Amino acid sequence: MPGLEDLYREIILDHYRTPRNRGALDTPPAVVAQGHNPLCGDEIQVYLLVDGDVVQDVKVGGQGCSISQSSASMMTQAIKGKSVAEAHRILDAFRRMMGLEVDGDPEDVNLGDLEALQGVVKFPVRIKCATLAWTTLAQAMDDAGA
Amino acid sequence: MPGLEDLYREIILDHYRTPRNRGALDTPPAVVAQGHNPLCGDEIQVYLLVDGDVVQDVKVGGQGCSISQSSASMMTQAIKGKSVAEAHRILDAFRRMMGLEVDGDPEDVNLGDLEALQGVVKFPVRIKCATLAWTTLAQAMDDAGA
Amino acid sequence: MGLSAATIKEDFPILSRTIDGRPLVYLDSANSTHKPRQVIDAMANFMRNSYAPVNRSSYRLAAESNDFYEGARSRVQAFINARKAHEVIFTKNATEALNLIVQSWGRANLSAGDVVLLTHMEHHANIVPWQMLQAEKGFTIRWVPLTDDGQLDLTDLDRLLDGAKVFSFTAMSNVLGTITPVRRLTDAAHAAGALAIVDGCQYVPHHATDVHALGADFLAFSSHKLCGPTGVGVLWGHESLLDAMPPFLGGGNMISDVRLDGFDTAELPSKFEAGTPPIIEVVGLGAAVDYLDSIGMAAIRQHEMDLTGYALRTLKERFGDDIRIYGPDNVEVRGATLSFDFRGIHPHDVSQVLDQTNVCVRAGHHCAKPLMRILGTPATTRASFYIYNDEHDADALADALDSATDIFGF
């Protein structure tokens, strides 16, 4: 059986304690998408400002458990300032890491801090927590036509 | 386990082979009630002509298994020409013999040939067959205000 | 690849039970089948070791239980060759599955002036739900009639389908044994722009089933008729149809949000699984599907064709015109369900006499009263065979009919 140390890595707890890019953006020009986890009732907002081909800014509101909050925080760090294409690559790579099915061939993407969330896969019930921000991001990208 | 001889007594088969009082009566002056056994789809009609206090005539139509048909045949013999009060007594006594709940105290009623149906109680699924004509009779008596 | 009924029988504890010192000759499987120890043990072991609520709790035991539950869904998906696991909805029985379609899809899509096409050989479960909605909406129900040998009379099918929004029919009659030409019927329905709903209750337990090869839009069947427990049935439907339908029962699990002023519906399959599902029963159904797969559906079908042929021959040879067996003679288009009239003796009396030697058959209208009226009888005697039956059982049936002659053959 996997232990708690597989789940609650120090970096995860750090992002949970001091989440990056919390808050909101003006909509418009930004778009906002709502996500929620029906299992626990967690709700999250992802604000996304895309300028041309670039993810200009991204912020996260709402509340959730350590896994969903830290995942959201790391996500904002990973995509902010990146090209839209790169953001999509990161999104797909993260989903693959979580064991979700993704169309197309896997690419070699360095997920950086996000790799710490790999242990979540051993706790299937928590996968939804880890992916909540990402599913919501995907929706925001859609809404932004990005 | 009870054997078939408990069920298919000779007198029962006799009434089944040559049912008494089959047919119909003019309505009015007679009343007719419909009964059916949802389990097997059997349908029966009981025609009843009550004149004052007396069951003037009774006839049975429809079809059914040996138990329901012979029970109906013996029923017509038992009540035809009897007073309404006596018919009610027979009805109650028969139902009691079949193990059904009946209001009031049991009375001493000679059921004659009908006693042959006692064995049906050992075959609970067939009780509905044996009582079909009687439930329909009760309804006809109601309809006739008897 | 022949199947050994004698070996299979050993898997079914109840079939070694005796009454009055004699074994059971169980010929009522069209009604409900017995349960092999594989299914009994799967349910008991699940309760002993792994039971927990599903969908809701996050501790390891709950995750394990959830894996059992969703694992069974995947096995059912594979069993009927569905594309997506979430197209498989667990209901309480096939009846609920059919009611779900009518109440959800039907109430949203049918109105006065519309036409629903059924057949004269439907089970009440595929008639009454439509009549209930008809009373509310006022659409028309049309019926495909039967040929003399108890097959669907398709002469006028195109006319009957003209303007129909839905054609709902059984893949095999539970009375006549008739297997209907499912693919031809779904194609005709689609050509006419109608949905095709297949009542698979009597088909899925006996045939390899591929929902796409059948061309069905919906398929309904029950666990208890294929060696699984009671308390669970299956509705399969095309994702796109199920997605577009309003929910059926309301409550926990079928929502994504509830506020004082309304609710949002969950995704499939939760959307149609309100409340605590039949967790233990679904696990049992999964084991039943595994069990049937281990025998092989093709072998099962072959066994039943052989046995049906043997039973038809035996009964006709021994009783000639004294027995009238309904439905087609050709075992290619019929299953191992034999309804018959024996010397005009009332089916209740026939089954009573048969029961003395533990030959268990059903006597009655078989939940198909419209069909009974068309056959011109209030009831039939029905013997239905399954994987655990063999030629000895057919012989026992014939022997028992001899006793009926002794008592009632006047």
Added chain:
Amino acid sequence: MGLSAATIKEDFPILSRTIDGRPLVYLDSANSTHKPRQVIDAMANFMRNSYAPVNRSSYRLAAESNDFYEGARSRVQAFINARKAHEVIFTKNATEALNLIVQSWGRANLSAGDVVLLTHMEHHANIVPWQMLQAEKGFTIRWVPLTDDGQLDLTDLDRLLDGAKVFSFTAMSNVLGTITPVRRLTDAAHAAGALAIVDGCQYVPHHATDVHALGADFLAFSSHKLCGPTGVGVLWGHESLLDAMPPFLGGGNMISDVRLDGFDTAELPSKFEAGTPPIIEVVGLGAAVDYLDSIGMAAIRQHEMDLTGYALRTLKERFGDDIRIYGPDNVEVRGATLSFDFRGIHPHDVSQVLDQTNVCVRAGHHCAKPLMRILGTPATTRASFYIYNDEHDADALADALDSATDIFGF
């Protein structure tokens, strides 16, 4: 008359299972209870020896199976002190029972301008069905609010009931543990001319239940929360109400006749039991009711009051203001279901940490999102105790919370 949880525990095979070498501390019984060997064996033995379809076939095995099925109905009848066995309707779960009332009674009796009264502590199963019908009919739903300590605030009850046709409420909250003053509520409903529907899911497993003493018109509960199997629930209703209601699901068994142009409905209880019922599960439920009776419902209630008192004291002593337990303090008006907030740590994280020592609790909205919004939190951690739990389990919960402090107590 004290109850020995240690002895009772031995009846539950799963409670001797270990994960990572440790026993289970199962504190999720408000969600679903485990099954004692008496129930597991009753179901397995029934399948091994006596299974057959009910209601339809007439051979001896079928009669025997029918006796099991109807025998269980009588036992449930006695368990809730119903006057007639046929007032006990078997559904698939409590959710279906509540939907049945809404769809059958509600659709026939409610229209725009009518008022339905619910409470802020209802489970989704007693909210969403009403909202679904509301969308069709346009009646008004009113809500009884809560006091600060999580009881019903009855100050305005008479005004809320004014003009209401039905008052549907839980006898015990599955989140707060609050036991509502059922008799007072049913009396008030009746005084206002409203029907009183009692959601007994969290009450019946823990209290001696007498539908007449409660003054209920309908009562719904689930087998799986009282040591019985999944796949079966109970609807009890007054005969006169049930008799007057239209049917819910259509199909076999619920009819007395079916013609091409319509159908006639069967008598109770068949009228509301369409299709093959959960035969095996009903037999299991009967065994569960026997099992609870053998312990004694009064002893169960006393045990739970004692244990709740102990758990409340222990948690408060050990964690002071770091724990906020919702619902009333007084064990006379609360059951053994404790929802709490622990140091603001997210319930998912709390339950995850607890799970490391096999302390199984539920984290989430507990199918009561409107209540969650009123409590001002998206989720709580909930520990719920039953007959097999004792003070050691409460201690294990407290110990496990210490580990949560270690990880998240920053």
